[in-house]
Amino acid sequence: MATLLAIHRPGGRTQRCDARCYQATLGSECDCVCGGVNHAKGLQQALILTRKQVQRWIEAARRRHSDIIGVEIGVEAQMNDLFLVEDIVANHENDHQDGRIMSQ
Numbered sequence: 001m002a003t004l005l006a007i008h009r010p011g012g013r014t015q016r017c018d019a020r021c022y023q024a025t026l027g028s029e030c031d032c033v034c035g036g037v038n039h040a041k042g043l044q045q046a047l048i049l050t051r052k053q054v055q056r057w058i059e060a061a062r063r064r065h066s067d068i069i070g071v072e073i074g075v076e077a078q079m080n081d082l083f084l085v086e087d088i089v090a091n092h093e094n095d096h097q098d099g100r101i102m103s104q
């Protein structure tokens with residue numbers, strides 16, 4: 001199970017974006033660190049969205065919580081220029097569909 005982003009806080013309070021988020025069923029509750037962006041998107045789309053937006057999610061988490069002790073970005077979700085170029089081309093249409101979320 002790939003964790004895309006984990007935000008660690010004291011006392012074992014770790015918030016993750018993982019399969020419970022990106023493989024969730026549409027319409028179910030989500031209060032994930034990704035802000036619901038990856039929710040029910042499936043792994044491939046979630047990886048692409050995470051590469052593009054993960055820094056924004058980390059900044060948002062740091063604004064909400066001053067006690068963050070660690071941030072982990074999943075290996076597969078880390079920025080990779082080779083993959084990124086292909087992903088941008090391959091997922092151009094999806095970007096438009098996601099415009100509502102992306103513009104938040």
Ligand SMILES: [Zn+2]
Nearest residue numbers: 017021032034
């Ligand atoms: Zn998530």
